[in-house]
Amino acid sequence: MSREFVKFPRRLARTCLLIGMLAAGAAFAQTRDVLRVGIGDMPTMLDPQAYASITGLRFYTNVFDALMKLDPFTSEIEPALATDWQRLSDTTLELHLRPGVLFQNGDPFTAADVKFSIERVLSGNPIYANARAMLSVIDHVEVIDDLTVRVITAAPDPVLELRLANLWGDWIVPQAYIEEHGDEYFQRNPIGTGPFMVTLYEPDRIELTVFDGYWGEKPNVGKIVYRGIPEPTARLTALVNEEIDIMSPVVSDQIDTLSSYSNVSVQCHPQNLIHLLTYNTANPLMADPRLREGINLAIDRDLIIETLWAGRASATRGFQFEDFGDMYLDDVPYTEYDPERARELIEASDYAGGTLYYDLVPGYYENDLQAAEAIVEMLAEVGVKVQIRTTTSFWLNADRAIHPWSYAERFPDPVAGLWLLFGPDGTRQAKGRNDWIDPSEQFNATGHALAGTVDQATRKALWTDLHAMWLTEAPGTTLWRSAICTGVNNQVNWNIYPTQTMDFGARNLSFKD
Amino acid sequence: MNAGSYLWTRLFRSLLTLFAILLVAFLATRLSGDPTQWLLGDTATPAQQDAMRSELGIDKPIPEQFLRYLRQIVRGDFGTSYFEHRDVLVVLGERLPPTLQLMALAIAFGFALGITIGIVAAVNHDRWIDRALMMITFWMYAVPNFVLAIAMILVFSLWLHWLPSSSYGTWAHAVMPTLALGSSYAALVARITRSSMLDTLGQDYVRTATAKGLARRVVILKHCLRNALLPVVTLVGLVAGSLVGGSVVIETVFAWPGAGRLIVNAVLVQDYPVLQVAVLLVATVVIITNFLVDSAYALIDPRVQYAR
Numbered sequence: 001m002s003r004e005f006v007k008f009p010r011r012l013a014r015t016c017l018l019i020g021m022l023a024a025g026a027a028f029a030q031t032r033d034v035l036r037v038g039i040g041d042m043p044t045m046l047d048p049q050a051y052a053s054i055t056g057l058r059f060y061t062n063v064f065d066a067l068m069k070l071d072p073f074t075s076e077i078e079p080a081l082a083t084d085w086q087r088l089s090d091t092t093l094e095l096h097l098r099p100g101v102l103f104q105n106g107d108p109f110t111a112a113d114v115k116f117s118i119e120r121v122l123s124g125n126p127i128y129a130n131a132r133a134m135l136s137v138i139d140h141v142e143v144i145d146d147l148t149v150r151v152i153t154a155a156p157d158p159v160l161e162l163r164l165a166n167l168w169g170d171w172i173v174p175q176a177y178i179e180e181h182g183d184e185y186f187q188r189n190p191i192g193t194g195p196f197m198v199t200l201y202e203p204d205r206i207e208l209t210v211f212d213g214y215w216g217e218k219p220n221v222g223k224i225v226y227r228g229i230p231e232p233t234a235r236l237t238a239l240v241n242e243e244i245d246i247m248s249p250v251v252s253d254q255i256d257t258l259s260s261y262s263n264v265s266v267q268c269h270p271q272n273l274i275h276l277l278t279y280n281t282a283n284p285l286m287a288d289p290r291l292r293e294g295i296n297l298a299i300d301r302d303l304i305i306e307t308l309w310a311g312r313a314s315a316t317r318g319f320q321f322e323d324f325g326d327m328y329l330d331d332v333p334y335t336e337y338d339p340e341r342a343r344e345l346i347e348a349s350d351y352a353g354g355t356l357y358y359d360l361v362p363g364y365y366e367n368d369l370q371a372a373e374a375i376v377e378m379l380a381e382v383g384v385k386v387q388i389r390t391t392t393s394f395w396l397n398a399d400r401a402i403h404p405w406s407y408a409e410r411f412p413d414p415v416a417g418l419w420l421l422f423g424p425d426g427t428r429q430a431k432g433r434n435d436w437i438d439p440s441e442q443f444n445a446t447g448h449a450l451a452g453t454v455d456q457a458t459r460k461a462l463w464t465d466l467h468a469m470w471l472t473e474a475p476g477t478t479l480w481r482s483a484i485c486t487g488v489n490n491q492v493n494w495n496i497y498p499t500q501t502m503d504f505g506a507r508n509l510s511f512k513d
Numbered sequence: 514m515n516a517g518s519y520l521w522t523r524l525f526r527s528l529l530t531l532f533a534i535l536l537v538a539f540l541a542t543r544l545s546g547d548p549t550q551w552l553l554g555d556t557a558t559p560a561q562q563d564a565m566r567s568e569l570g571i572d573k574p575i576p577e578q579f580l581r582y583l584r585q586i587v588r589g590d591f592g593t594s595y596f597e598h599r600d601v602l603v604v605l606g607e608r609l610p611p612t613l614q615l616m617a618l619a620i621a622f623g624f625a626l627g628i629t630i631g632i633v634a635a636v637n638h639d640r641w642i643d644r645a646l647m648m649i650t651f652w653m654y655a656v657p658n659f660v661l662a663i664a665m666i667l668v669f670s671l672w673l674h675w676l677p678s679s680s681y682g683t684w685a686h687a688v689m690p691t692l693a694l695g696s697s698y699a700a701l702v703a704r705i706t707r708s709s710m711l712d713t714l715g716q717d718y719v720r721t722a723t724a725k726g727l728a729r730r731v732v733i734l735k736h737c738l739r740n741a742l743l744p745v746v747t748l749v750g751l752v753a754g755s756l757v758g759g760s761v762v763i764e765t766v767f768a769w770p771g772a773g774r775l776i777v778n779a780v781l782v783q784d785y786p787v788l789q790v791a792v793l794l795v796a797t798v799v800i801i802t803n804f805l806v807d808s809a810y811a812l813i814d815p816r817v818q819y820a821r
Binding site for chain 1: 545546553558559560561564565568594596597598599607608663666667670671674677678679680681765766767768770774775783
């Protein structure tokens with residue numbers, strides 16, 4: 001069949017779609033024509049697989065769909081482009097796809113697009129590295145028919161459904177469109193199956209227009225205009241002046257100012273991000289786990305949460321979020337503050353008073369420098385001498401002892417948390433990194449068992465052991481769960497999600513009279 | 514030296530200057546850090562970083578990288594942005610027009626206001642109006658442009674609702690960024706115009722012109738101002754480079770989508786190709802501006818000769 005014959009039905013479909021969109025636009029007035037959003041930084045591209053990042057999450061939910069999605073607050077798996085699914089074996093998941101779904105150029109969505117999207121991420125191209133980290137367990141994808149697809153993993157994977165619902169790798173992209181135009185064109189002119197289509201992409205301005213061929217509930221707004229406003233004060237002024245309707249983020253010292261205006265409100269929510277400290281055990285000064293455990297006990301997290309974060313951050317029960325569901329270890333205590341015990345451990349350790357360097361990139365994490373200054377004082381109280389060094393890279397100085405890090409939840413399970421970050425395939429144990437050079441064999445064996453076991457009760461027992469070992473071996477510590485604050489005009493009903501996703505779909509955006 | 518030889522000499526010197534600047538920029542970027550951390554995020558393994566360094570060609574010795582880069586430039590290939598995955602010239606091409614527009618507006622505003630203030634102050638030498646204007650220009654020069662920017666946003670956007678607080682597109686969006694960037698420049702021009710005018714006002718030919726019965730306006734604008742303009746024009750060349758620096762701050766405060774912010778961001782994330790071309794472009798703008806300034810001398814004062 002010639003290429004022209006293949007193109008013709010697509011062109012016809014596009015024409016029909018365009019006529020339909022115009023007719024629909026005339027028949028149904030939107031609740032509001034435009035929503036204006038001011039954000040601190042803009043994405044360098046809008047390819048959801050190549051630019052898997054928090055900045056990108058402000059756009060992707062509105063333009064693209066995944067096979068499944070996680071409820072933003074409960075993390076329950078919900079159908080999206082896949083309507084139902086079942087395990088055929090420990091390594092095979094069969095998914096049935098939603099019929100009648102269209103891409104924003106009028107092309108129909110089929111199983112071939114699923115296979116293409118997953119295999120695109122799994123290709124060796126380093127640009128997809130972040131997305132690939134989520135899906136690398138997948139061996140291949142089989143297309144059964146247009147609306148049925150099988151995902152086959154190389155080994156049993158207990159969390160395959162969660163992987164397919166995560167926000168960092170599972171977006172479905174159009175095979176025909178990308179093959180016709182190329183990856184570089186797609187990065188600037190993406191199309192998906194979501195409720196909005198990208199109609200303008202300039203360095204500091206992105207516009208999304210409602211897609212009337214969307215399979216789900218129609219949004220309550222016709223157009224979203226994103227403006228990049230890097231300066232927090234300018235963002236605040238634009239919100240108060242009603243030049244924009246939503247601003248994100250609101251920085252800590254703006255909360256009181258914004259709260260004093262009657263036309264806007266500040267919303268602060270816990271974020272699915274835990275701030276960490278990690279220790280370089282290759283540094284001889286940090287080699288003794290008793291010193292590291294002592295440091296963990298000497299940090300008064302509650303004090304920092306109350307003062308620096310004004311109570312917006314929160315303590316965690318170790319390396320986990322509440323949305324882990326059955327895997328949540330509710331008997332793990334909130335990280336303790338016990339300076340007496342810390343002093344005993346440090347005195348019993350090999351630490352003889354050398355200076356520990358605390359390296360950080362100022363501003364990379366909210367409140368990082370101020371927190372570091374407080375922690376340095378707290379450690380001095382228990383006899384540990386720490387000096388802050390600011391740097392442009394976490395890994396530049398081999399003699400560093402401590403540096404800040406974070407755990408952003410990809411999906412609610414420890415294999416995408418502690419095991420991903422501190423396991424043998426993660427950064428901490430990586431060869432040449434000089435970070436955590438002395439993990440116990442037991443730690444790694446337990447983690448491998450956790451990642452490959454399907455039985456839930458066994459998994460929970462393994463997770464309990466793994467977490468306890470991490471606390472004892474102490475290659476790092478959790479500090480607090482951070483918060484995200486946004487400013488919203490009082491006429492707008494909208495919430496940012498804990499993942500920092502900005503969802504402007506019908507279920508999360510409406511307007512007051 | 515005739516004009517042709519003069520131009521060729523200037524061109525040769527300019528190319529040498531650009532080469533030296535490119536070399537310094539290249540070395541400085543290579544010594545400033547590792548872009549793979551920003552490209553791959555803080556969960557990348559050393560193996561992933563090594564693979565990325567190899568793909569970008571930054572694992573080779575620096576002299577080899579530089580030679581390869583020179584060969585690329587000669588072919589007209591200025592590289593691809595590490596982060597936007599697009600041709601650097603396209604990325605900068607999107608950002609440069611707003612910056613050039615802002616710089617041109619600031620220079621025009623600075624010139625117009627500065628020369629006017631300078632003339633009024635000079636012809637009213639030692640009177641209250643002279644002192645008042647010099648006091649005002651002192652403040653215009655001393656107040657940092659970002660402070661002025663925030664004060665204007667407070668007054669004109671938040672209180673009076675006359676102007677949009679940020680963004681780009683209409684004349685209204687350009688008013689506050691132009692004033693904020695151009696005010697210290699206007700103050701500088703005003704002070705230099707005033708002192709230069711005071712020099713010329715005391716010259717014999719001015720007394721002669723006045724004695725001939727010429728109107729005071731003609732004496733001031735034709736006989737004094739034209740002679741007083743040379744040092745003022747020199748300023749354009751001197752401040753062209755600093756205006757680029759100033760525009761970085763102003764672009765950030767007003768969310769003006771210019772090259773200044775792109776350059777700062779490229780520094781932060783070590784986007785070498787963008788940085789190198791940006792430095793070259795800024796240097797070219799400064800060189801061209803200075804060339805135009807030198808050429809303007811001859812127009813303003815025909816006694817000025819092109820000389821080695």
